[in-house]
Amino acid sequence: MPKRKNTSIKDYKLKSGKKRYEFVISLGQNSNGDRVQVHRRGFKTYAEAEAVFNKLSQTKPDNFVKQKQIKVSELRDLWFENYKTQVKESTANKNKQVFDNHVIPDFGNQYVDKITVAELQKWADMKAKQIVKYRDAINEFNALFEYGIRLNYVSENPLKRIIIPKKTSRPRRDTEHNVYTREELNQFLEVAKEYGLVQYTYFKLLSATGLRKSEALALTWQDIDLKAGTLSINKTLAYGLDNKTIIQPPKSPKSKRILPISDSLKEVLIDYKQKQKIISNKLFHTIKGTYLKMSKPDQWLKSIYAKDHEEKVKYAKTHNLKEPQPDLRHITVHGFRHTFATLLIAETNVKPKTVQMLLGHENIQMTLDIYTHVNNKNKEDAVNALKQLNI
Template identity: 30%
Template sequence: MASFRKHTNGSWEYRIRYKDRKSNKYKEKSKRGFKTKKEAQLAAAQVEMEIDYYGFAEDGDEKTDTYFESWLEIYKKPNVKPITYSLQERNVRLNILPRWGDYKLKEINRNEYQKWINELKGHYSEGTVRRIHSINTALNDAVYEFRILRENPVTRINIPKDTMTNKVIKFFTIEELNKFLNKIKEPQKKSKYQHSIQYYALFSLIARTGLRIGEALALTWDDINFEENTLTVNKTLVYPTNSTPYLSTPKSKASLRTIKLDENTAHIMKKHKINRNEVVLKYKNYKRPETNIIFFQHDGRWLRTNVVREYFKEVCKRAGLPILSPHALRHSHAVHLLEAGVNIKYVSERLGHSSIKMTADTYLHVTKKIEDQAMDLYLRYTSI
């Protein structure tokens, strides 16, 4: 029921008392500044109708930083993988709150938000911008779960597409890859554990299988069947910054896979297994791990992903190659398979991609080359 009163400055105010269905408590909503009582009555009638429909009055006065803290704790932390939560928390902390943290939820403006997204696209890839756009999910929960907003102001925001230059992937040619692997085998005088061939085995394995670095570091000897020369991927190593590493399920269901090892790679892994035992015996401070993990540091724990990346860069420098990351070995494997004429469906399954389209889109320059070659073959055949 609405009540009205006129202030000394001549303006009118409405005040509505109602029972909030969410909390089951009585609340009030008021607004002043109307020139006439009629204007106040019309505005109050609209609000009463909306309260009757939605069961609550729109407020949105909660600060964005306060809201996101609740959203992460209540709706995300219990329901997603720790690594996913870590990425979402980092995204909120580093991207969303610096820009929107001082805003009230109701102050987030669609046009202003779209402009911000457009600006982000000038600095990040399309995928990164989409991850930053997780504010959309949070505001949906503000509408449908927390019931503190009537509508989400950032639904159906346009994320600018990547251009071809944005989507260029980095990989080694066959010649560069061989140069890289040969450089690792060269003995280093200053190396503390010169007898170890661990990094040669690790990088050879990734380059010949297309494994993600986390999948490779999580492997145990039980995952390799030397009789059939196959390797099973059923876990990944997550190494959060300043936190304890842990094993998690792979990136997607498609990432659960068993792939074939070529004879040379299988031979390298057999040699690495023997070498691991030799290294533990040769160096007094080298510990055998409690589990049968394939790759481990001198204290018996998993190899650290940041250490692997730094070593990779050092080898690139020594070999006079572009300074890439270990993920370039995965890209290299995919590109080399496609250039060799291997069926794209096989390549997609071997990489653990969720769809063939993802593989085709990622390696567009190669698949385009294959299409052109196929068309040339067709034209030659039909012109006979």
């Protein structure tokens, strides 16, 4: 057996009789004049202890990171107090939700410097199977480690060493199916009109402008110039800290825009304004005149689909039909924005830059992705048409 040169590394025995290694190393004085001395123990082999000893021997006193100084939940709270003052309140709230739902349950009580690369790899792989936006969780946790390095709580970021999963097993909703044809849209709006004026006006507005649901909920009558036929988007609803509803600037600079209003939408808005009980300058509001919650449109949509089903079942029974007519195909609230964009591109000669302006996309690539989707659909239609023609 080769002679062990480092006399600072000593062996000792556990109660079970197993041998372990330990050492004490002095790094010198830090800038505060304090002597930095490190004691490490529990190594299974001499080589393992020597590797850590050699690494510590290269560490300057001021750069030394003590073990088990702070837990993930404690570091997150420390970091969040600073972070929330630098971003939109809605962004801070989303960040907090990501941590609360996907990081804290798994690592909240662990010391930051004791988390291993293997643990993080297993966690990242698991999140990729559980959620679509798994990269958000990884990125937020990565930012926390970087913050820990700046505060000298950890010496390195172990997340930098994992292999980021390439895809999730839970695919995003297929945009192609989360959109209505013009006929389907007309059928939906007829049902919505029977359901209620507020709900009909809201979904007519989304369908005719491509607004995001939060932008439409934030509208006031001052934002609409019925005489000029324009609509101004200058604010949006969002979830703030503690999930309270707040008003803030639009999603991005490009989201702040002025849109033309179609004659059809103009008629609906005039009728809505005349029939609405004016207790607020907001287009859509509670009985007390306050902004509605962000979840309200989803509740409306669910109720409209339920009404459609009930009416068709009732009609079938009344007319002694064995089966009721098919229900309206279900899409999401965001699907009405997709519907507007798809019909706009498919039925007009509009250019991508114009679509980008109307939708308030931050970059043209988002708009081009919609163009690609529509063009691919046109190709499929062309192939099917030629097959049917069969000349």
